[in-house]
Amino acid sequence: MSVTFERKSDTLIALLSGEIDHHTAAEFRESIDREAEMLRPGLLVLDFGGIGFMDSSGIGLIMGRYKNAAAYGGSVRVINAPPMIERMMKLAGIGRLDVL
Amino acid sequence: MKSKAKNEMKLVIPSNSANESFARTAVAAFMAQLDPTIEEMTDVKTAISEAVTNCIVHAYRDTIGTIWIEARIYDDGRICISVKDKGCGIPDVAKAREPLFTTGGSERAGLGFAVMESFTDKLRVRSAVGKGTTVTMEKRIAQRYRHDG
Numbered sequence: 001m002s003v004t005f006e007r008k009s010d011t012l013i014a015l016l017s018g019e020i021d022h023h024t025a026a027e028f029r030e031s032i033d034r035e036a037e038m039l040r041p042g043l044l045v046l047d048f049g050g051i052g053f054m055d056s057s058g059i060g061l062i063m064g065r066y067k068n069a070a071a072y073g074g075s076v077r078v079i080n081a082p083p084m085i086e087r088m089m090k091l092a093g094i095g096r097l098d099v100l
Numbered sequence: 101m102k103s104k105a106k107n108e109m110k111l112v113i114p115s116n117s118a119n120e121s122f123a124r125t126a127v128a129a130f131m132a133q134l135d136p137t138i139e140e141m142t143d144v145k146t147a148i149s150e151a152v153t154n155c156i157v158h159a160y161r162d163t164i165g166t167i168w169i170e171a172r173i174y175d176d177g178r179i180c181i182s183v184k185d186k187g188c189g190i191p192d193v194a195k196a197r198e199p200l201f202t203t204g205g206s207e208r209a210g211l212g213f214a215v216m217e218s219f220t221d222k223l224r225v226r227s228a229v230g231k232g233t234t235v236t237m238e239k240r241i242a243q244r245y246r247h248d249g
């Protein structure tokens with residue numbers, strides 16, 4: 001797994017690549033939170049373009065970042081979302097999460 | 101009538117989180133004998149990842165225990181997989197299977213069982229508190245006409 005960051009004014013873009021499961025989610029989480037905590041961006045963008053596999057830990061990763069950002073008044077958006085995200089959101093009965 | 105398995109595999113691993121990817125990849129490699137589509141392969145890999153993660157995160161929360169994984173494939177294209185732990189067990193299985201139910205805190209979605217259920221054809225969960233949990237899943241892989249077959 002790896003995370004690459006890009007910063008554009010008040011937006012922090014985290015480009016995620018690799019596979020997301022409970023094991024790697026911890027590494028993704030630490031690296032994203034470290035950067036976000038430092039910069040407190042108004043918008044945190046999670047780019048899933050480089051994700052080849054994810055289980056429900058990927059949804060947990062998004063939800064956790066969403067709660068953290070909300071705590072300091074920021075928001076989160078997911079881009080290049082793989083179809084798996086929508087499939088899992090449907091299971092949750094959430095038609096669309098507002099981060100998509 | 102139950103048909104006889106044409107092949108089977110067993111995998112016994114400690115509940116280290118690094119084994120999540122090993123377990124789903126190993127089952128996927130075994131399953132390749134049924135010539136699944138990428139989608140069918142992804143469904144099974146995801147379901148295995150959920151079951152194994154639950155053993156690591158919930159069953160053996162503060163310890164490292166053993167996880168037993170067995171898979172069988174049948175002539176009619178079915179794959180049956182069981183994932184077993186001897187961890188804490190689930191007090192209310194029906195409740196645990198509801199989407200969004202979690203005892204795992206803010207980093208867990210509570211979607212694991214819902215994923216196992218919808219990504220396979222059959223899911224059975226047997227659990228006893230203090231004894232452990234066995235999750236059994238079954239999926240039928242569509243038999244496709246193959247020129248080399």
Ligand SMILES: Nc1ncnc2c1ncn2[C@@H]1O[C@H](COP(=O)(O)OP(=O)(O)OP(=O)(O)O)[C@@H](O)[C@H]1O
Pocket residue numbers: 056057060150154155157158159160185187188189190196197201202203204207208209210211212213214233
């Ligand atoms: N093998 C297990 N041993 C003990 N408890 C379990 C086991 N599997 C599941 N559970 C219980 O069932 C609940 C629901 O499991 P499920 O996989 O659906 O969601 P989760 O693991 O909490 O979240 P997610 O899978 O989305 O990360 C868990 O929170 C846990 O309380």
Ligand SMILES: [Mg+2]
Pocket residue numbers: 150153154211212213
């Ligand atoms: Mg789970």
